[in-house]
Amino acid sequence: MLKVTDRATTVEQRLRAAGTAYVRATVVRAQPPTSALPGDSAVVLADGTIDGFVGGQCATGSVRVAALTALRDREPMLLRILPDSAVPFPDVPGAHLVVNPCLSGGAIEVFLEPQLPAPAVRVLGGSPIARSVRQIAPLVGLELADDTGDRTATAVVIATHGGDEATAIRTAVDDGAGYVGLVASERRGAAVLAETGLTGAELARVHSPAGLSIGARSAPEIALAIVGEIVRQLRTGGLDTPMAEPPPVHQAVDPVCGMAVVVGPDTPRLTAGDEEFFFCGPGCRDRYAEKLGS
Known part of the structure; x- marks a missing residue:
């Protein structure tokens, strides 16, 4: 059976062979309690699909949103994901900071590196x-x-x-x-x-x-x-590598925690009347359902 890191490497080889742009996400620092460890990695495609492991569902959601920005800008990014509390964590100038109130604790840093097709x-x-x-x-x-x-x-x-x-x-x-x-x-x-x-x-x-x-x-x-x-x-001279136009990606805001969410087939959602709400994880969805039912 392939390890997660081995699987990510295999996926990258396939994407490079096809000339597909993607983002390599690598956990470079983790502070317990976190499910991700330094060295864990994943690839993020232009449609928001993630293959690999960079943490739990809430952390993965933050990585997904930031990775799409890095791919759009064609620039690497160091993403710092912190819980909604005062946690001693080394400051990194220039890093992109996200405070994710849904994290159970700990903090992680993920390096996002766009991988563009070679000319x-x-x-x-x-x-x-x-x-x-x-x-x-x-x-x-x-x-x-x-x-x-x-x-x-x-x-x-x-x-x-x-x-x-x-x-x-x-x-x-x-x-x-x-x-x-x-x-x-x-x-x-x-x-x-x-x-x-x-x-x-x-x-x-x-x-x-x-x-x-x-x-x-x-x-x-x-x-x-x-x-x-x-x-x-x-x-x-301004010569650019042609890239396929990325598919439109819909983003929403979790009404509970306020996190940005990339909407996909697996995104937790809840329909109330004529409105549909999207959430970073099942926890926020269930809390919002309880609020609507009270």
């Missing part, structure tokens, strides 16, 4: 330059996109040295690639681009001749220049 590069052609790009790109953290179309490529390199290059450029632009590099001379590249029918904004995404001007001559050197240009665009 994918699709290389067209079987030339020496194409082969060299495929060899160099993974060395700088770029993934090679296959021809299945399952992932949108951040960059497309066209190194076919002939064929219908205009159509290849048009297809890459239409598919959403932010960088399209054509391996061709300046004169031939201009002739190819004239056949594409691209708008000015679309042409701004096409680089011809592809690659930084480093005086490259050999196929590996030209490939290095091309990969370098892609990296420069990623770091300073």
Whole structure:
């Protein structure tokens, strides 16, 4: 049987292979009494689904809400979850603090780290330059996109040295690639681009001749220049990794404890008349039911 941490690792491997964005949540500090221990971990998906263990239901609810914020902002976050009492717990400047009155005691800190898909590069052609790009790109953290179309490529390199290059450029632009590099001379590249029918904004995404001007001559050197240009665009040129639009996530406020709650199929809820209320856990739901019945 897989341990919780092993299961989380297996889930992460599957998500990375699919190019799915998620948040890795890891308990880095815990003060008894807590059910979570340092090292416990989980993954949080864009729809609020959690796979793994980072504490009881109330703590998990706080992690879920904060993780969605971290994923939206694409920034890591240290989440401090404290009970509604004066608990001596080391202060951490810059940490995101949540006071959860439903905690039975203790306090935990959870590091939330967004895991975004690596930029994918699709290389067209079987030339020496194409082969060299495929060899160099993974060395700088770029993934090679296959021809299945399952992932949108951040960059497309066209190194076919002939064929219908205009159509290849048009297809890459239409598919959403932010960088399209054509391996061709300046004169031939201009002739190819004239056949594409691209708008000015679309042409701004096409680089011809592809690659930084480093005086490259050999196929590996030209490939290095091309990969370098892609990296420069990623770091300073505004080139972004395409990500699937996250599903809409509904949040509510627990009417008992005031905690933010991500509404999902398993969220405790209670219907009273025409209103539906959502809760961080069964305890708050039951207390609210008693209040309505009194």
